Amino acid sequence: MSPELLSTTAGLWLAVVASGIYHGVNPGMGWPLAVSAALMERRAYALPRALMALAFGHLVAMTVVLLPFALMTALVDWQTEIRVGAGLIVVALGVWLLFNRRHPRFLARVPPSRLALWSFLVAVAHGAGLMLVPIYLGLCGIVETDAGHRAATALIARTAVLSIGVAAVHTGAMITAGGALAFGVYRWLGLRFLAKSWFDLDVIWALSLVLVGAIGVFSAL
Amino acid sequence: MNLRPDPTFYPSPKLAMEGPPEILAYTLMLSPDFSQPDGLAVVNVDPNSPDFGKIVHTVIMPNKGDEFHHFGWNACSSALSPLTGHAFLERRYLIIPGMRSSRIYIIDVKGGPTAAKIHKIIEPAEVFAKTGYSRPHTIHCGPEGIYVSTLGGGGKDGTDGPPGIFIMDCQTFDVIGRYEIDRGAQDKHYDFWWNLPRDYMVSSEWALPPQFENGIVPEDLLSNKYGHRMHFWDLRARKNIQTIDLGANHQMALEIRPAHDPVQQYGFCGVVVDTTNLEGSIWTWWRDADGKFQAKKTATIPPQPANADDLPDLLKGFSAVPPLVTDIDLSLDDKYLYVACWGTGEMHQYDVSDPMKPVLAGKVELGGIVKKTKHPCGKVFGYGPQMVEISRDGKRVYWTNSLYSTWDDQFYPGERGGAMVKADVGANGGLTLDTNFFVEFPKGYRTHQIRLEGGDCSTDSFCYPSV
Numbered sequence: 001m002s003p004e005l006l007s008t009t010a011g012l013w014l015a016v017v018a019s020g021i022y023h024g025v026n027p028g029m030g031w032p033l034a035v036s037a038a039l040m041e042r043r044a045y046a047l048p049r050a051l052m053a054l055a056f057g058h059l060v061a062m063t064v065v066l067l068p069f070a071l072m073t074a075l076v077d078w079q080t081e082i083r084v085g086a087g088l089i090v091v092a093l094g095v096w097l098l099f100n101r102r103h104p105r106f107l108a109r110v111p112p113s114r115l116a117l118w119s120f121l122v123a124v125a126h127g128a129g130l131m132l133v134p135i136y137l138g139l140c141g142i143v144e145t146d147a148g149h150r151a152a153t154a155l156i157a158r159t160a161v162l163s164i165g166v167a168a169v170h171t172g173a174m175i176t177a178g179g180a181l182a183f184g185v186y187r188w189l190g191l192r193f194l195a196k197s198w199f200d201l202d203v204i205w206a207l208s209l210v211l212v213g214a215i216g217v218f219s220a221l
Numbered sequence: 222m223n224l225r226p227d228p229t230f231y232p233s234p235k236l237a238m239e240g241p242p243e244i245l246a247y248t249l250m251l252s253p254d255f256s257q258p259d260g261l262a263v264v265n266v267d268p269n270s271p272d273f274g275k276i277v278h279t280v281i282m283p284n285k286g287d288e289f290h291h292f293g294w295n296a297c298s299s300a301l302s303p304l305t306g307h308a309f310l311e312r313r314y315l316i317i318p319g320m321r322s323s324r325i326y327i328i329d330v331k332g333g334p335t336a337a338k339i340h341k342i343i344e345p346a347e348v349f350a351k352t353g354y355s356r357p358h359t360i361h362c363g364p365e366g367i368y369v370s371t372l373g374g375g376g377k378d379g380t381d382g383p384p385g386i387f388i389m390d391c392q393t394f395d396v397i398g399r400y401e402i403d404r405g406a407q408d409k410h411y412d413f414w415w416n417l418p419r420d421y422m423v424s425s426e427w428a429l430p431p432q433f434e435n436g437i438v439p440e441d442l443l444s445n446k447y448g449h450r451m452h453f454w455d456l457r458a459r460k461n462i463q464t465i466d467l468g469a470n471h472q473m474a475l476e477i478r479p480a481h482d483p484v485q486q487y488g489f490c491g492v493v494v495d496t497t498n499l500e501g502s503i504w505t506w507w508r509d510a511d512g513k514f515q516a517k518k519t520a521t522i523p524p525q526p527a528n529a530d531d532l533p534d535l536l537k538g539f540s541a542v543p544p545l546v547t548d549i550d551l552s553l554d555d556k557y558l559y560v561a562c563w564g565t566g567e568m569h570q571y572d573v574s575d576p577m578k579p580v581l582a583g584k585v586e587l588g589g590i591v592k593k594t595k596h597p598c599g600k601v602f603g604y605g606p607q608m609v610e611i612s613r614d615g616k617r618v619y620w621t622n623s624l625y626s627t628w629d630d631q632f633y634p635g636e637r638g639g640a641m642v643k644a645d646v647g648a649n650g651g652l653t654l655d656t657n658f659f660v661e662f663p664k665g666y667r668t669h670q671i672r673l674e675g676g677d678c679s680t681d682s683f684c685y686p687s688v
Contacts, residue, residue: 033304040483107305111420191236192236196225
């Protein structure tokens with residue numbers, strides 16, 4: 001991902017899909033829960049059902065983070081400041097996660113039957129939605145240039161639809177990647193793969209936030 | 222912290238059984254008269270080592286009068302829970318509570334058999350101040366941290382408020398606070414365990430501190446005042462959702478052993494003594510189709526007639542020795558339940574393939590109030606078989622011989638020495654003592670719970686079924 005790539009529409013959509021795949025394969029975002037559901041219920045169809053719940057929670061988490069930024073696009077004269085500010089927030093979260101390596105305890109209070117809620121809270125707590133913000137704002141910038149100086153309401157409508165589109169494409173990629181892994185482990189690879197393949201993504205995840213946030217800042221300037 | 226899950230964490234019981242055999246055991250040593258500090262013995266259990274059956278290292282605590290009993294790991298296979306995200310903890314620290322002092326020791330065992338050392342000491346004042354509980358006992362690693370059951374409430378004699386469970390941070394070992402939001406009818410405590418994916422917990426009742434600290438109180442026992450109930454909890458909501466009374470005559474419901482395979486929704490509980498006939502009993506509990514818990518007595522062990530002259534004062538009037546079911550343990554394949562009969566001096570092995578119909582598959586006689594059976598190596602095994610631990614692969618069973626300092630002295634007057642033995646399990650069941658394995662402990666020490674390096678059959682909770 002280079003700043004140049006992030007200035008083209010195709011490059012930005014690619015980033016939306018790539019971040020989805022990245023979130024999907026991360027066990028922390030829930031694919032092992034789909035394996036567990038299928039094994040515990042002893043029915044293969046429990047796996048897609050669990051994936052749907054996880055996807056729904058993730059989608060809502062993305063949308064609630066992106067929508068406020070969609071509304072802010074009305075502040076046309078402040079676009080640079082907003083993009084720089086958003087980038088800095090993402091960098092700050094990444095830095096915070098780098099130094100604060102504790103898992104939020106409240107996540108352990110969510111019962112295993114509430115997969116959608118769990119998925120929503122995990123995505124929010126780890127800044128999965130924020131990771132998308134710089135990419136999304138990049139896309140908004142292109143929309144805006146195309147649109148010229150339209151009425152603010154029309155602009156918000158367009159960017160709001162765009163935010164839902166970004167959340168949906170991202171979640172689609174996320175659940176396809178996570179689902180493929182879950183199905184592979186359930187069907188062929190077995191539980192041993194789960195323990196052996198799981199590695200600590202905490203630092204990489206935090207650095208990803210820093211990187212995406214920094215690119216967001218630089219591409220805005 | 223590791224970058225990969227600890228290799229001793231297994232997703233399912235079946236994968237844990239396929240792991241490498243244990244080469245070290247950790248055994249607690251206690252000084253029954255508090256004249257010496259308690260300690261942890263590291264025992265070599267590798268049959269290919271010249272040190273097989275020997276204590277290779279001890280960690281002696283800096284205080285006296287702690288009275289070690291049960292203990293556990295800072296992290297186990299439950300770390301692989303897809304819900305919790307603690308997969309990168311290390312199985313590295315043993316959490317050892319002092320049941321009499323309420324002090325908790327964190328022992329770092331990383332670095333080989335002789336490297337074990339004290340990592341941190343949590344003083345009793347911290348436990349009292351942050352939880353209002355005292356006399357910490359059973360340790361399990363679970364959601365949100367390390368769960369510690371206690372036997373006492375606040376105040377000097379531990380009766381100011383009910384005992385319960387508190388949670389400790391699994392990395393800093395800070396005491397976080399009480400577990401229960403709604404304890405319902407629970408007013409005594411002993412053991413607890415759970416089914417993590419099914420999100421329920423089960424707990425049991427022994428007694429309040431005045432009923433055990435200075436010895437068993439015969440009047441309380443004969444008037445059925447010891448614990449006789451099991452409590453079922455919504456694990457993450459921290460609520461008591463059901464209490465089952467086993468009947469007041471079923472005194473002291475102790476160890477809770479759920480099936481290790483989380484698909485299964487049943488488990489066992491051992492009852493020390495039935496005051497109407499001195500029987501020991503095994504209870505099977507299960508969750509029915511409506512989500513309600515049930516419990517049924519599925520095996521009984523009768524008392525054995527004895528001459529009053531052969532009995533301690535406590536039992537003279539009964540002309541019989543009760544089996545005293547003081548510990549039970551379930552193999553990882555959920556096939557064999559081991560039942561320690563500390564009074565009669567027997568270790569029973571039940572085939573529980575049908576959990577509602579335990580079938581006696583093997584038996585070893587060793588020690589005992591009346592029989593005093595010697596070990597096949599010729600040595601005297603004092604007291605009776607007590608804390609039992611099973612290897613992950615289910616092929617070896619280890620046990621020690623002390624119940625609790627003041628109770629030992631009532632049932633087995635006089636000092637009889639700490640010991641640890643091993644028995645081998647036959648391919649189709651059956652239990653045979655290993656003649657070459659008889660661990661003797663330093664003078665003045667008795668022995669209690671055993672933990673096996675890399676996990677055993679009463680520590681690890683699994684989040685995925687055995688398939």
